[in-house]
Amino acid sequence: MPWCTLVVIFLVYMYMCVRCNSSSAQNSQCPEQFCNCSKRQVSCEKHGHHLPFIPPIPKDTLVLKFTGNFLPLISQETFRNVTSARLKELVLGGNGIQNITSDAFEVFPRLTFLDLSGNQFPVSILRESFYGLRHSSLKKLFLIQMALPDLPLDMFEYLQNVSTLQGISLNYNNISNLVGSVFSKIRGLRNLGLNNNSITNVDFGGTHLEVVRLRWNKLTTVPRFCDNARKPLAPRLRVLDLGHNLISQINRHNFCGSCLPRLRNLTLDGNLFHKVPNNTFSDLPSLVRLSIKYLRSFDITFETTCFNSSSMRLLYIANHMSMFDSKSRTDYKNIFRYCRGLNVLDMTRIRLTTYDGVMLYELLHHLTNLTKLVLQSTLVLTLPENLFSRMPFLGSLHLDHCYLSQWKLGVFRNVASVKTLYLDHNEIAIINQTSFPAELLRGLKQLSLGYNPYLCTCDMVWFREWTGNNTKVMLNWPYAYKCKSPREWATKLFSDFSLSYSYCHPLSPYVIAAISTAAGVVLIVIVVGLFYHYRWHIKYFFYLMRARKRGYEPLPGGDDDFIYDVFVAYHSDDRVWVISELIPCLERKEKLRLCLHDRDFEVGKLIVDNITEKINSSRKVLLLLSNNFIQNRWCKFEMAMVHARNVEEDRSDIVVVILENIRTQNMSNSLHVLLKTTNFLEWSNKKSAKELFWKRLVASVKPESCQ
The missing domain is CATH 3.40.50.10140 (Toll/interleukin-1 receptor homology (TIR) domain)
Structure with a gap:
């Protein structure tokens, strides 16, 4: 081969190398005019009609968030600048999408997360767009706030072979019927979100779902979980959220153990029922967490065995009700007798006012396995002695917003297990060395005592010294701690409060007398000491005698109007x-x-x-x-x-x-x-x-x- 031919080949090779390097450098640049880039993530957001295309992005990009722009048509041409990137997550929310070609997403075979939320176009187009995902590795699909009506039975036909797809979110749409067969073709689907729709009917038939969230819908009754042959319709269901619906009544037949054998987490917050009957949840063999918070009723009744469950460990019953009211039909002495295994109990806003603490003790003394107790905003004016000492595993105690002003010495005695204690927003004026036992203070990791009306006097000197040595323990320190009185300290930060030891511990006159007396060992020393101590009294006596005989001598130039x-x-x-x-x-x-x-x-x-x-x-x-x-x-x-x-x-x-x-x-x-x-x-x-x-x-x- 002639040498000139070799030279030409070498020059062509060098040109191609430079061209490739130039192209690679160009592709690795971030389109900073429209986007922000960090750690293999590119965000191009809120440009509206000023950004009707997807600009070139670095090749190593794994996450692309392209939201709030203008992409009326999605096709493979739309992604021509990003096909070289191996995207795993693609967010296309709020781009005014009107049409998506069936093969648009085929260019992303490694895609694991797709978000089309905030775009409103026909269901048929959405269904066809899934064709391009039939060979993908998709794990999560978000279709939120897209004004979707009831879905056709073949909605996810093209995704039936995507075995990796585990979660679909359809929150904030217009779906009124949940039909299980719509999702049954996706055999790997485990998590389904349908919050904030208009669902009135639910049919779980044929699904393999483990987590279903139906919060803020229009259900009037608890859905059926068994067919007519008493076979479970959702045998794998572990988490069920029916909060904030229109359910007016519940009973034990709604929650049969044979229909819900694996249910661990049940939420019934914000519904219309006002009574929880006996043994409502006792048949659920796997129930661990139960939440019945903020029911839309002030006349709530918890029947005696309503929380009967040997498996339940977390119970959340924050409500606007009075537990000890004479008109209440709740058997407060026994409602926790049959769930002694509870680890967490939240009774926020339930009125627990008692002036001697006896009823509060009767309410809670069965719960000896608690690790967390929340009594926030319960108007507990008096804490019973020896209650918390019955809870050897109690690690977190919430007593904030309760109007507490003081407590007896035995309240926190033998309560060394508590690591987090909330007593903020109360009426506590004085905290001294007897308020908390030493073993409790030594074990605390977090202590919240802010927003109390502190009386900054000598009685608070000990607490000021303790907080100074334990600032890492004090939550919201120092701005949440202020003096309310006396006047010279009012509104000032408690961290600035200071009184000297001598000011708060003046030497007693009795101590002085004892020291003076002890100094006299010999009688002569005692007599001399007494004579010296009273020398001015003796002098004063002679002075009085002399003055009465002598009288006053008038001053020259004095005013005779005054004696x-x-x-x-x-x-x-x-x-x-x-x-x-x-x-x-x-x-x-x-x-x-x-x-x-x-x-x-x-x-x-x-x-x-x-x-x-x-x-x-x-x-x-x-x-x-x-x-x-x-x-x-x-x-x-x-x-x-x-x-x-x-x-x-x-x-x-x-x-x-x-x-x-x-x-x-x-x-x-x-x-x-x-x-x-x-x-x-x-x-x-x-x-x-x-x-x-x-x-x-x-x-x-x-x-x-x-x-």
Whole structure:
């Protein structure tokens, strides 16, 4: 072969390689103008008439979602840009499809899921379109919201050899009759969805179905599951949903075990019947889950053995009814006696109000195998003691939205198995160390206590410390936890709440006395200690004797309208400070006339008269505030008299001195107002602070003519 021929062949080969690589690169690109691509999935959605074709997609695409666009005709030509992709899932919902050729889907032999929902065209065209799927690997077929009427008997004739097809969804159509023979040709079909149709008649004959969902239809009676010869029409049926139909009555003959030998999951929610008769489900040998929620009646009766079942493990009976009402015909003491194997019980919204918890105990004490108990929104005001301790496997307990405010110590005793506890949206104000046993708290994985009206006082300090160390356990922390009172903490996050240990644990006077007494070991030390402890009382006694003999010396430049310069309101326990600090400074040094109740009140006159007369005879009033002062009724009377005189006579002659920190529980509204409207001085033992204190106090009480 001449060398020139070899060169030509080589050049042609190189050209073809470049061409192929270019084409491959082009096919691997995502049509970003119309679509989003990620992990072998392409989504081209909601372009309407602006996208009347399927653009080229990467070859490795497995899922194509082409919805909300415009494809009136589906044929093999429609898929010319995507035939190289080995699609397994194809979604063509809402594309205004009017026609599909019979061979359109033959280009996708590996297709396992097809969704034609939201397109409305004749049933005959839909039937013919299945011809292209006769050799496919289809597993699921969605035909939702397509305005489909009753289906012809040969609707799925072309799919009878597709052994992989297991599920068909026909939700939201106009089907009124479920005819089993329509689906009997699809031998692999196990799951059929017919929710939200207008079905009034059901015939299961010839089907191999395991899951049937007939929710939101117009059934007035429970369908027949046996033929006239008592042979089961759907012997493989495991899951049956008849919720939200118009069924007005049920009984044990509707659910025979020989007709439904494998039924495990039965849903009857939202129907019209108001009574569940005795032994309605007792003949179902495989029943595990039963749901009878939100029946359209407020006068619901559960007869004594209505839940009789040895196999049932999950029971959902959330309804708007009262269990303990005197008019109720439900035998609450025994309705759970015959289903002791229950693991899950949901009684949401059933009114379970009881003021001593006895009836609630009688209702639930048979259920010793529960792992989950839901009592949400049941208005349980009182929890019985020793109920939950009878449930050693209880792992999840829902007591939210129940108006609970407190519970007895024995309610959660020996309940270490609970891992999830919901107590949110109640009326719980205080949680302390006795609210939950330590073994319960140690085992909790989730605790919900949000949206309660917490009283943020010293009683909540322990809970605040516990939550700080267990934030991972607390659900909705911290935004769902807020203080409601007192005023200084209202609306603030509980996570910001903080009170010091010393504030909440003040040293008791008895402890101080015990320490002082213990210090005296020797009699002489005791005598010296007592003399030292009462030295100011002794000095005060001699001072009174001397003052009564000497009387007052008039101040130069004083105002003769007042007998005293300052009326001193103080508690007897604070007289030591008056004698040792106040009198030496104001009387001896500044020559002011002080009125002291121990010294200047007239003997034999009523205390009220003494207080009133002496206050009116004084130019200024000095309030020496302490915790003892605030708690004493006569001291509070003096404070009220002074405040009233200031308001009535529009005067501002009150001088307030705070001798110690005032505890929150002693802070009354009137005292709060006084401190807000009056400048006050705070006593301190520091030398530098003392000098400033006396300078300001003297300036506040001394007559202007003497300053």
